[in-house]
Amino acid sequence: MAQTLYDKLWADHLVDERADGSALIYIDRHLIHEVTSPQAFEGLRLAGRQPWRIGANIATPDHNVSTDPVERQGGYAAVKDETSRIQLQTLDDNCSQFGIAEFLLNDRRQGIVHVVGPETGAVLPGMTVVCGDSHTSTHGALGVIAQGIGTSEVEHVLATQCLVTKKQKNMLIRVDGELLPGVTAKDIVLAVIAKIGTAGGTGHAIEFAGAAIEALSIEGRMSVCNMAIEAGARVGMVAVDDKTIDYVRGRAFSPRGSAWDAAITHWNTLHSDEGAIFDALVELDASLIEPQVSWGTSPEMVSAVGENVPSPDDFDSKVKQEGVARALDYMGLSSGTPIKDIRLDRVFIGSCTNSRIEDIRAAAAVVKGYQKAGSVKQAMIVPGSGQVKHQAEQEGLDKIFVAAGFEWREPGCSMCLAMNADKLGPGEHCASTSNRNFESRQGFGGRTHLVSPAMAAAAGITGHFVDVRDWEMKA
Amino acid sequence: MRAFKQQAGLVAPLDRPNVDTDIIIPKQYLKSIKRTGFGINLFDQLRYVDEGWPGKPLEERELNSEFVLNQERYEGASVLLARVNFGCGSSREHAPWALDDYGFRVVIAPSFADIFYNNCFKNGLLPVVLPEGIVDRLFDEVAANPGYKIEVDLEAEQVILPNDESFAFEIDAFRKECLIKGLDDIGLTLESEPIIRAYEANRRQQSPWLFDVISPEKIS
Numbered sequence A: 001m002a003q004t005l006y007d008k009l010w011a012d013h014l015v016d017e018r019a020d021g022s023a024l025i026y027i028d029r030h031l032i033h034e035v036t037s038p039q040a041f042e043g044l045r046l047a048g049r050q051p052w053r054i055g056a057n058i059a060t061p062d063h064n065v066s067t068d069p070v071e072r073q074g075g076y077a078a079v080k081d082e083t084s085r086i087q088l089q090t091l092d093d094n095c096s097q098f099g100i101a102e103f104l105l106n107d108r109r110q111g112i113v114h115v116v117g118p119e120t121g122a123v124l125p126g127m128t129v130v131c132g133d134s135h136t137s138t139h140g141a142l143g144v145i146a147q148g149i150g151t152s153e154v155e156h157v158l159a160t161q162c163l164v165t166k167k168q169k170n171m172l173i174r175v176d177g178e179l180l181p182g183v184t185a186k187d188i189v190l191a192v193i194a195k196i197g198t199a200g201g202t203g204h205a206i207e208f209a210g211a212a213i214e215a216l217s218i219e220g221r222m223s224v225c226n227m228a229i230e231a232g233a234r235v236g237m238v239a240v241d242d243k244t245i246d247y248v249r250g251r252a253f254s255p256r257g258s259a260w261d262a263a264i265t266h267w268n269t270l271h272s273d274e275g276a277i278f279d280a281l282v283e284l285d286a287s288l289i290e291p292q293v294s295w296g297t298s299p300e301m302v303s304a305v306g307e308n309v310p311s312p313d314d315f316d317s318k319v320k321q322e323g324v325a326r327a328l329d330y331m332g333l334s335s336g337t338p339i340k341d342i343r344l345d346r347v348f349i350g351s352c353t354n355s356r357i358e359d360i361r362a363a364a365a366v367v368k369g370y371q372k373a374g375s376v377k378q379a380m381i382v383p384g385s386g387q388v389k390h391q392a393e394q395e396g397l398d399k400i401f402v403a404a405g406f407e408w409r410e411p412g413c414s415m416c417l418a419m420n421a422d423k424l425g426p427g428e429h430c431a432s433t434s435n436r437n438f439e440s441r442q443g444f445g446g447r448t449h450l451v452s453p454a455m456a457a458a459a460g461i462t463g464h465f466v467d468v469r470d471w472e473m474k475a
Numbered sequence B: 001m002r003a004f005k006q007q008a009g010l011v012a013p014l015d016r017p018n019v020d021t022d023i024i025i026p027k028q029y030l031k032s033i034k035r036t037g038f039g040i041n042l043f044d045q046l047r048y049v050d051e052g053w054p055g056k057p058l059e060e061r062e063l064n065s066e067f068v069l070n071q072e073r074y075e076g077a078s079v080l081l082a083r084v085n086f087g088c089g090s091s092r093e094h095a096p097w098a099l100d101d102y103g104f105r106v107v108i109a110p111s112f113a114d115i116f117y118n119n120c121f122k123n124g125l126l127p128v129v130l131p132e133g134i135v136d137r138l139f140d141e142v143a144a145n146p147g148y149k150i151e152v153d154l155e156a157e158q159v160i161l162p163n164d165e166s167f168a169f170e171i172d173a174f175r176k177e178c179l180i181k182g183l184d185d186i187g188l189t190l191e192s193e194p195i196i197r198a199y200e201a202n203r204r205q206q207s208p209w210l211f212d213v214i215s216p217e218k219i220s
């Protein structure tokens, strides 16, 4: 029978099935960070358990690290906040106690787990990947079942190398046609969420396909899969093609020699079969997607940059109308205001959605030769990993940003969730390349607008949103 | 894990859709390396007017008197009545920990986000899905009747109203059993150790590259 990509990967990892439909799934790779793991390690210790397969795990601190170059040089000792320092230190202690590989704070391979996994080859096509972080869906771009789990499950995976879960339904999101210049992977996924809503994918594994997805780079596909969870789906994925294999080739932990040949033979089967049946189908025409800007407090509250802030009356259900009214109140926006008139206080370019080298390049291309608007208090560029940072510096991109008055930071999650010192003040509007515009996500009372890197960069120059398709790039 | 069989308790209504886990417990509290103590910061941004941080003394906090949990009539509530897509967003298990630490044992909503739903079961917290129409009605009844209590019987899969009217809900058999018996998930899975070992040996043979040891020394 024709199978979907998800069906194939599921069958490949199925260890045991129970009568009620729950199943034991084998986990190939487990990514660990400081925030959702301490209680899991503590649980192992209390029960006197050891990790099942130590080599399946890899850790790095990211959520809570300082991105300030000076504070960073001082290592953990320089972390001013004591609870943060203890949490970071606890990750190192747990990894050394249990013998788990960790990319330490100032190792070049440190970074946001979802950037580090693929770029080191620790995540490979055909795997199952879990992490105590909902944006684990990112790794699905490599033809992987990757999903976020809670801390109890982190402990469970450490102890058993398995996850107890249930097979999801299959959803196909087809994005056909061709993107207009200046429109990016981020705009695709925001448009998808605007269309199906934040619960549209609940209970489903989403496969993204169609000409526009095939045309994306692997990094672009990661931006799309990253936000599957914002559409309610724990799993987002894209089939393996030549781009996937080219991406994986030669990475630090990628197979070599005959193992590589065997691996690609297997990887080339990782796509949905002709005629495979999906439980749900969503179709979008890429050529109709414009640069997107979120105006509310949920990732489905998104419009094209040329539109106006909507009114609660534009929505059908009472619950939705109230939600939109509350969001507009929180955001300090009135219905009918052109999106382009929204003034920004800060700009954040980073996060596991958009902090890879292509994102940094796209932002640099816009910024080059311009100056940050005086009304913008801060514009930060936070590369996703030490490797991304290094690569960008090799290309001289850091200098472009600094010359324009943007800050060039050390890798970490930073203002995506504002656990560290990088945050918005109350009422401040931020053009952000991250993935969540929830109330106070980026700082108490802060107002987030989700956009692509190029859109965020342009907003940092002009102080308000502009359609980046009209941007004049300086050579 | 604490077992859950049935719960009779006061119902507190949280009337907004898409309550995300950042709202349930904001990130600044995620720096803790413990599982307990999150209850006083449950719904921190809704419950207090000022910005909170870990260790901020309660007497320095300004309560938002309009927020439902600050109203006397809902004091001691153990059942949270919520709207669609409750628990969306971040996978943080601190969300069920905070609800539990506050004293909630049951959350009723028309739908839950997947990861949150799953996390509840690991912590003896019962998420109950009821049709939207019934949830609407419960919101009305709670508003109209101070001290409104309901009973949730997991064994019978029933929500029972004060007038003895009852509604059935569904739950996976395996999850139900774990919750009723308070079973340790890991211990249960380890009973399948031989099956896991056999699977693993086979996988190692078929895809040996997946078993290359990750070591941080390996230079890219």
Ligand code: SF4
Pocket (backbone or CB within 6 Å): A062, A063, A112, A113, A114, A133, A135, A351, A352, A353, A412, A413, A416, A417, A434, A435
């Ligand atoms: S960058 Fe943001 S969304 Fe991604 S892992 Fe870090 S905190 Fe989570």
